[in-house]
Amino acid sequence: MGNLFAVCGFSIKQSREASFNKALHLNDTLLQALKELGLEHKHLHALYQIFSAMDRDKSGEINMLEFLDYVDLDRSRFSEKAFSVMDRNCSGEVDFVEFVLAVWNYCSFNHSSLVRFAFDLYDVDGSGEIEHAEVMRCVREVWGSAWETSGTAQKIVDKLDTIMEDGYSAQGPRKEILGARN
Known part of the structure; x- marks a missing residue:
């Protein structure tokens, strides 16, 4: 299979990155924006591992209960507010892009x-x-x-x-x- 990718001009790494991007709905514009924030593919992969561990039902989104369970917090109005900050589209669930942006925002705060x-x-x-x-x-x-x-x-x-x-x-x-x- 590696030869097939090489013949077509793709490395296995490029193919995996393309599959990863497609699965997570990461388009070129979004990837460029994330790169400008200092987030490379290795960072996205690491964040995806954490996101996947939270996503117990493997739906591709984390709900409040999955989030609270992972970070070992009790449900309270404060934790609900904290979760709602991540849920940018107010769907009640956080997809990977929302998660990445929330983590970046929080980690970049002084x-x-x-x-x-x-x-x-x-x-x-x-x-x-x-x-x-x-x-x-x-x-x-x-x-x-x-x-x-x-x-x-x-x-x-x-x-x-x-x-x-x-x-x-x-x-x-x-x-x-x-x-x-x-």
Whole structure:
């Protein structure tokens, strides 16, 4: 079979890459965009191995339960929000391209970007400010029913309350929250 590919001008590696691209609906434009992000075929193959391990039903898409099971998280409103960020077309499932883009986005975040990402998840009204109710919603969603007994959750609530009380009454502006560090 290798000779057949060689006679036609293809190496086995090129043939495998072409099959991989076709199976995952990776067209030349998308591949070029991924390459510009620094993602080569070896990275895509590695990500595909992880994606395939998550995709227990082998449907070519991962649903929330498959994702949560793989990353060993309980289902909560926070984990649902995190999954929905990956699900760009709101289908309830994440295909390989959505998965790759989500992993790249997350892995390319620095500390400030991660804080901004979390901020934007909970600035529900898009005001650019986190109101006390939004802070409490965030804490409850991340810690679930244990939020009241979690020392870490209480420290976060106290720190954010202090920021809000120091001149911002009931609102914490984005720049103040983003500037807050441990």
